Amino acid sequence: MLSCKHLVEQASEYIDEEMSTGKRVQVKLHLFVCVSCRRYMKQLKLTIAMLGRKHHHQAPEEMCHHLLKEYQKAE
Amino acid sequence: MDTTDLPEENELIQRLINHDQQLFVTVVKAWHPSLYSVAAAIVGHSIADEVVQEAWVSVIKALPKFEGRSALKTWVTRIVANEAKNRYRKKSRSVSLESVDENWSTDSRMVSDPRFDSSGHWNQRNPAWDIGSPDELLAAGELQDCVDKHLTRLPDQQKYIMELRDSAGMGMEEICNILEVSSSNARVLLHRARDKIQQVVAKFQRTGEC
Numbered sequence: 001m002l003s004c005k006h007l008v009e010q011a012s013e014y015i016d017e018e019m020s021t022g023k024r025v026q027v028k029l030h031l032f033v034c035v036s037c038r039r040y041m042k043q044l045k046l047t048i049a050m051l052g053r054k055h056h057h058q059a060p061e062e063m064c065h066h067l068l069k070e071y072q073k074a075e
Numbered sequence: 076m077d078t079t080d081l082p083e084e085n086e087l088i089q090r091l092i093n094h095d096q097q098l099f100v101t102v103v104k105a106w107h108p109s110l111y112s113v114a115a116a117i118v119g120h121s122i123a124d125e126v127v128q129e130a131w132v133s134v135i136k137a138l139p140k141f142e143g144r145s146a147l148k149t150w151v152t153r154i155v156a157n158e159a160k161n162r163y164r165k166k167s168r169s170v171s172l173e174s175v176d177e178n179w180s181t182d183s184r185m186v187s188d189p190r191f192d193s194s195g196h197w198n199q200r201n202p203a204w205d206i207g208s209p210d211e212l213l214a215a216g217e218l219q220d221c222v223d224k225h226l227t228r229l230p231d232q233q234k235y236i237m238e239l240r241d242s243a244g245m246g247m248e249e250i251c252n253i254l255e256v257s258s259s260n261a262r263v264l265l266h267r268a269r270d271k272i273q274q275v276v277a278k279f280q281r282t283g284e285c
């Protein structure tokens with residue numbers, strides 16, 4: 001059976017759905033019987049979701065003004 | 076990727092070509108987080124805004140000739156990446172190739188991971204987290220300071236791939252093209268970065284310490 005360490009190493013592939021069906025089945029079986037890995041998988045998903053909402057760098061106003069001028073010039 | 080209330084592709088392109096100024100500014104703002112990530116991934120944060128701005132100037136000039144072979148956003152993203160790469164080449168002549176290669180390498184993968192015993196089982200049962208949603212995690216100020224601290228410490232390439240994938244929402248193939256890295260390396264680096272941040276949050280949950 002897939003070890004916990006191996007499962008953890010492949011967790012991103014599983015989450016991103018870049019895994020072959022065979023491997024997916026192995027992971028699912030492991031998750032079914034292993035609470036620590038189930039938690040890890042949930043925690044990694046949560047971490048990814050958190051990262052996705054973090055650091056959304058906004059466009060500086062100055063830049064928007066500058067680009068609008070360039071855009072108007074091109075008319 | 077960001078699709079915040081923008082018109083659909085054909086209309087978007089037509090209106091931009093026809094100088095819809097309001098729409099132009101909306102698009103610049105809506106796409107900035109991901110374009111910024113692309114630029115920052117290549118040239119670093121200090122000049123990322125500047126690179127995006129320069130790229131937009133090129134986009135404005137080339138827009139009437141846009142052929143629509145790819146989505147507009149993909150095309151703009153590519154222009155940002157090219158602009159960033161040009162800057163990077165100018166800037167980094169002094170950076171030794173060796174240090175770049177070292178960062179990209181995946182050979183340094185840790186053989187022993189203290190979380191697991193020699194047979195690959197968890198040494199201790201992995202505890203559940205008290206926090207169950209991303210918003211709750213984001214609202215925890217001290218935790219976020221801790222995450223930020225560790226994000227800045229990640230090797231650059233790990234950080235960039237994670238930014239492009241998880242912040243900008245880009246596909247792996249596109250990321251590999253932009254950063255010129257093989258997809259197997261990119262996957263390993265992406266996972267290593269995510270796993271590191273998972274461990275940072277886990278430790279904070281367990282001990283309240285960073």
Ligand SMILES: [Zn+2]
Pocket residue numbers: 003004007030034036037038
């Ligand atoms: Zn397990």
